[in-house]
Amino acid sequence: MIRTFLESDLYHNFKHTPVAVISLGIFLLIALMAIFANIIAPHTPFEPSTLNLMNGFTPPMHPNDFTGDVFLMGTDNQGRDLFSTILYGSRISLFVGIMAVLLSMTLGVTLGLIAGFVGGWIDTLIMRFADIQITFPSILIAMLIYGVAKGLLPPDMRYEMSITVLIISIGLSEWVPFARTVRGSTLIEREKEYVISAKMLGLTPLQIMRRHILPNILSPVLVIATITFALAIITEATLSFLGVGVPTTKPSLGTLIRIGQDFLFSGEWWILLFPAVTLLMLALSINLFGDWLRDMLNPKLK
Amino acid sequence: MTSKPVKPLLEIQNLDVTLKNRDSYFKALDDLSFNVLPGEILGLVGESGAGKSMTGSAILGLIEPPLFISKGKIIFKGKRIEENAISVRGSMISMIFQDPLVSLNPLRKIGDQLVETIRTHINIDKAEAITYAKNLLEEVGIDRERFNAYPHTFSGGMRQRVVIALALAPNPSLIIADEPTSALDVSVQALILALLKRLCKERGTSIILITHDMGVIAETTDRVAVLYSGRLSEIGKTSEVLNSPKHPYTQGLIAATPRIDADSLKTKLYQIPGTMPDLSEIPDGCPFHQRCSKSIPKCSENNPPLLYDRASCWLLEKESV
Amino acid sequence: MSFLTTSHLSRYFDLSEPWLVRKIKGQPKKLLKAVDEVNIGVERGQTYALVGESGSGKSTIAMMVAGLLKPSSGTVLFNGDNFFNPSLGKIKRMSMRKSVQMIFQSPYASLNPRWKVGDILKEPIKAFSLIEDETNQINRVCELLEQVGLSPRDMLKYPHEFSGGQRQRICIARALASKPEIIICDEPTSALDVSVQAQVLNLLKDLQQAFSLTYLFISHDLAVVSTMANKIGVLKQGILVEEATPSKLFLRPEHDYTKMLLSAAPDISNASRI
Known part of the structure; x- marks a missing residue:
C-alpha cells in the first residue's frame, strides 16, 4: 500500500512541486504544534493562577519592565503568553475546521449521491434547496444557524455547547459545493456499465451507491474538502472575530485577532499581528495544497 | 507501371519518436520509413497503440512533450519539415479527425468557418471566398443552401462532409484522415469513403488513411502500411x-x-x-x-x-x- | 415455445417539451418509437443476433430483455417468466436475475476501477448467495478466471492493470459467475482490436458449447455477426425488418435495407476488387 503510493505519479509530482511540499510542510508544522500544545507551550494561558498581570503588554523578545520575563511573541493585556495562546488557539481553530468539514462533507456527499442517483423530483428538491442556500453568503447562513441554535438552547448549556453549535453552523453552511460536485460525478458514473452490471445482480440502490459509486467519486470530494477546510477555519475566525463564536475563555485564532484589534492603535501591534499571521499561513498553506491537489486530480488539466 | 520512378510527395526516413516518462525513454515510433506518392491513398493500419495516429501527428508537427522526435527526417515536396513550425506545413497538409465536432465550432455557421479557413490560406476577397466555399460544399455533397446552417443541424455523416470541405479549403496536396469513419454507421461510412476516393482521383490529392479496420483498407486504399509496436x-x-x-x-x-460469409459460423476465427x-x-x-x-x-x-x-x-x- | 420470446415489444421515449411549454405552444406530445412491436424468439443454446445501425433500437431491446428498462408495451418472457410481472415473488425474481447476465461494449467502464478483480468476481457469488464459505468462493473465482483464459493470480490485481481484451474476459467471467442460462452481449468486441476480437469471439463460442449458453448478440458489424449467429434479426429504426438464418440472409437478402447494409459493410475479401 505504502509502496504503491511512493511509486505513484501523485507522489512523484508532489516531490517535484515545491509549492506543494512547502505548503504541506507549513500546515503540518502548525498542526503538530497545535496538537502538542500542552507539551510545547511554555505557559498555560487559560489557568488564571499562573498569570501575572504585571506581565501585561510585554513586547516580543523584550524583558518585561517589572518582572524581567521574556516572551517569544510578547503578551496580551492580561499577561498571557501570546505564543502559547496561539498554539492553543490554532488547536481550537483546527478542531472546529476539521469537524465542520467532516459534517458538510458527509451531508453534501450523501445528498449529492441521492440527488444524482435517484434523480426525478428528489433531485430537483435537493438541488433547488442548494441553489437557494448558495445565493446567501455562507457566513450569513452560519450566523443565522448560530443565532437560532443559541436561542433554542437553555441558557446554562449555551456556554459548553458553543463550540458544537459553531461546528454545526459552519458545517451546514458549506455542504452545497460537495453536493453539486458529487451529483455531477454520480450522473456520469451511474451510466457506466459497471453500475448497470451491479443492477443486474439485483443490488439495492443503497448498495450500489455505497459500494460502487461512492469510491469512484471521492477524488473531487478530497479537493473540495481541502479548500472547504481553509474556508471553515476562516469562517470560524470571522465568527469569533465578530464575537459570536467560541467563548473568550477558550480563544481561537479569530478571538485572539479580535482582542488584538483593540490594542492596534495604542501601539501593542504584536497582539494582533501574530495570531493574524498564523491564520494567514494556515489558510494559505491549505489552499495552495488544495490547488495542487486539484490540478493533479482533475483530468481536464492534466 | 511507369518507367521512370515517381517523385514521392512525402518521405519519412528512419523516424524515431521517443516518449520520456520520468527518467526512462521508450520508443513510440522506431525507425519508421515510408513514402506517399502523389495522388494515392495510403492506408496506415494497426492495432491501438501501434503508432498510427502518432505518425500522423509527427507529419503535422503535433508531437509535444513528453514525446519528441529523436531521429530521422520528414521530407515534404523535397523540403525537410520535421523541425519546422506547424505554420510551414500550413496550407499543404490538412487533417480530418474521427470526431467531426473536434474540428467544428458549434457556435458558428459552417459557411463562416469555411470562409475564415479559406481566407487564412488563400488571398482572396470575401465574395470570392463565399463562392469558393459554396463550391466546396457542393463538391463534398452538401446543398449550397446550407451555407448558413449551424453544425448541430447536420447528422454525423454530413458533419464529416463539412470537415472534409474544411480540410479541402486550402487546396492541400496531402490529407491525413485519422479514423474518419469510425464513429459513423456502415451505410454512412461507405459514402464518406467513396467521397474521399473521388476527391483523391479528381483533385490528385494524396490521402493517408489511418484506420484499424482491414475492411476499410481493402475497399479504399491503393497501398497499405501495417504498423506494429511503432515499427x-x-x-x-x-x-x-x-x-x-x-x-x-x-x-x-x-x-x-471476420468475413461476411454464410459458412463462417461453422469455423472458428x-x-x-x-x-x-x-x-x-x-x-x-x-x-x-x-x-x-x-x-x-x-x-x-x-x-x-x-x-x-x-x-x-x-x-x-x-x-x- | 422458445427459451426467450419477445412479443409486441415496444418502447417509446417521451421527447416532448415540458408540460407548460407544450400547453402554451399548443404542441402535441412527441414520442420516439425506439422499439416498435418487435417479436423475436431465441432457442436454447443458440445465438440470436440483432443487427442495426445507431438508432435502430438494438441496445434498448437489450436493456428491456435484461430487465433494466420497462417496456412501454409488450412482454419479454424467459421460459414463460416476465421480469415486470408484479406478482413475481422476490425469490423468483432473484433466480431470474441469476439466469440472465450481460456483457458490455466498453471494457473500460464495465469494471469498477476501485475493486480488485477477485472482489469483482466474488460480488455475484455473494449477491446471489451461491457459495457461503470464503475458501470455496475463492476457489470458484479461480475456476472462473481459468475458464476465461486468465490466471488465478490475476484476482489480486486492479482492472487498470489489464489490457482491453483481458478486461473483456473479466467481464465474461463476472457474467458466468452466477451460472446464467442466457448472456446478452451488447457489442462485446466493437471496442477491441482485430486480433483481440478474434480471441474474445472464440472464447464466447467455447463457453457457449461448454455451458450450453444462449446468447442474444447485439452488433452493428455484419462480419462479426456472421461468425457467431444461428439466426439474425435486422433492425431499422425500431422495427424488425428481416429475420433469417445467416446462409439465407447473406446469400438471398430480401429487404432493401439488408441489401444496403450488406453492400455497405467494408469487407476484407474485397481487396481483389481494386
Whole structure:
C-alpha cells in the first residue's frame, strides 16, 4: 500500500512541486504544534493562577519592565503568553475546521449521491434547496444557524455547547459545493456499465451507491474538502472575530485577532499581528495544497 | 507501371519518436520509413497503440512533450519539415479527425468557418471566398443552401462532409484522415469513403488513411502500411498485402478479421495469441516474435529491417536464399 | 415455445417539451418509437443476433430483455417468466436475475476501477448467495478466471492493470459467475482490436458449447455477426425488418435495407476488387 503510493505519479509530482511540499510542510508544522500544545507551550494561558498581570503588554523578545520575563511573541493585556495562546488557539481553530468539514462533507456527499442517483423530483428538491442556500453568503447562513441554535438552547448549556453549535453552523453552511460536485460525478458514473452490471445482480440502490459509486467519486470530494477546510477555519475566525463564536475563555485564532484589534492603535501591534499571521499561513498553506491537489486530480488539466 | 520512378510527395526516413516518462525513454515510433506518392491513398493500419495516429501527428508537427522526435527526417515536396513550425506545413497538409465536432465550432455557421479557413490560406476577397466555399460544399455533397446552417443541424455523416470541405479549403496536396469513419454507421461510412476516393482521383490529392479496420483498407486504399509496436511490419500494394501477406503479423491480422460469409459460423476465427506489448515491454529483436508462430532464433536477437521493400521479417531473407 | 420470446415489444421515449411549454405552444406530445412491436424468439443454446445501425433500437431491446428498462408495451418472457410481472415473488425474481447476465461494449467502464478483480468476481457469488464459505468462493473465482483464459493470480490485481481484451474476459467471467442460462452481449468486441476480437469471439463460442449458453448478440458489424449467429434479426429504426438464418440472409437478402447494409459493410475479401 505504502509502496504503491511512493511509486505513484501523485507522489512523484508532489516531490517535484515545491509549492506543494512547502505548503504541506507549513500546515503540518502548525498542526503538530497545535496538537502538542500542552507539551510545547511554555505557559498555560487559560489557568488564571499562573498569570501575572504585571506581565501585561510585554513586547516580543523584550524583558518585561517589572518582572524581567521574556516572551517569544510578547503578551496580551492580561499577561498571557501570546505564543502559547496561539498554539492553543490554532488547536481550537483546527478542531472546529476539521469537524465542520467532516459534517458538510458527509451531508453534501450523501445528498449529492441521492440527488444524482435517484434523480426525478428528489433531485430537483435537493438541488433547488442548494441553489437557494448558495445565493446567501455562507457566513450569513452560519450566523443565522448560530443565532437560532443559541436561542433554542437553555441558557446554562449555551456556554459548553458553543463550540458544537459553531461546528454545526459552519458545517451546514458549506455542504452545497460537495453536493453539486458529487451529483455531477454520480450522473456520469451511474451510466457506466459497471453500475448497470451491479443492477443486474439485483443490488439495492443503497448498495450500489455505497459500494460502487461512492469510491469512484471521492477524488473531487478530497479537493473540495481541502479548500472547504481553509474556508471553515476562516469562517470560524470571522465568527469569533465578530464575537459570536467560541467563548473568550477558550480563544481561537479569530478571538485572539479580535482582542488584538483593540490594542492596534495604542501601539501593542504584536497582539494582533501574530495570531493574524498564523491564520494567514494556515489558510494559505491549505489552499495552495488544495490547488495542487486539484490540478493533479482533475483530468481536464492534466 | 511507369518507367521512370515517381517523385514521392512525402518521405519519412528512419523516424524515431521517443516518449520520456520520468527518467526512462521508450520508443513510440522506431525507425519508421515510408513514402506517399502523389495522388494515392495510403492506408496506415494497426492495432491501438501501434503508432498510427502518432505518425500522423509527427507529419503535422503535433508531437509535444513528453514525446519528441529523436531521429530521422520528414521530407515534404523535397523540403525537410520535421523541425519546422506547424505554420510551414500550413496550407499543404490538412487533417480530418474521427470526431467531426473536434474540428467544428458549434457556435458558428459552417459557411463562416469555411470562409475564415479559406481566407487564412488563400488571398482572396470575401465574395470570392463565399463562392469558393459554396463550391466546396457542393463538391463534398452538401446543398449550397446550407451555407448558413449551424453544425448541430447536420447528422454525423454530413458533419464529416463539412470537415472534409474544411480540410479541402486550402487546396492541400496531402490529407491525413485519422479514423474518419469510425464513429459513423456502415451505410454512412461507405459514402464518406467513396467521397474521399473521388476527391483523391479528381483533385490528385494524396490521402493517408489511418484506420484499424482491414475492411476499410481493402475497399479504399491503393497501398497499405501495417504498423506494429511503432515499427513498420509490412508495406505494399493493398491487393498484394491482403492477398499474399509476407509478415506473420499481417497474415494473422487478416486471418483474424471476420468475413461476411454464410459458412463462417461453422469455423472458428484464427487468433493471434497474446496482445501487443506496452511501450515499456517491447522485447528485444522483432517486437512480434513472442506472439509469432513462425519465429526462428534470430527473431529474438535482432530486429529485422524492411526486406525487399516489403516486410520486416527475417523469414523473407530465408525465402529468397 | 422458445427459451426467450419477445412479443409486441415496444418502447417509446417521451421527447416532448415540458408540460407548460407544450400547453402554451399548443404542441402535441412527441414520442420516439425506439422499439416498435418487435417479436423475436431465441432457442436454447443458440445465438440470436440483432443487427442495426445507431438508432435502430438494438441496445434498448437489450436493456428491456435484461430487465433494466420497462417496456412501454409488450412482454419479454424467459421460459414463460416476465421480469415486470408484479406478482413475481422476490425469490423468483432473484433466480431470474441469476439466469440472465450481460456483457458490455466498453471494457473500460464495465469494471469498477476501485475493486480488485477477485472482489469483482466474488460480488455475484455473494449477491446471489451461491457459495457461503470464503475458501470455496475463492476457489470458484479461480475456476472462473481459468475458464476465461486468465490466471488465478490475476484476482489480486486492479482492472487498470489489464489490457482491453483481458478486461473483456473479466467481464465474461463476472457474467458466468452466477451460472446464467442466457448472456446478452451488447457489442462485446466493437471496442477491441482485430486480433483481440478474434480471441474474445472464440472464447464466447467455447463457453457457449461448454455451458450450453444462449446468447442474444447485439452488433452493428455484419462480419462479426456472421461468425457467431444461428439466426439474425435486422433492425431499422425500431422495427424488425428481416429475420433469417445467416446462409439465407447473406446469400438471398430480401429487404432493401439488408441489401444496403450488406453492400455497405467494408469487407476484407474485397481487396481483389481494386
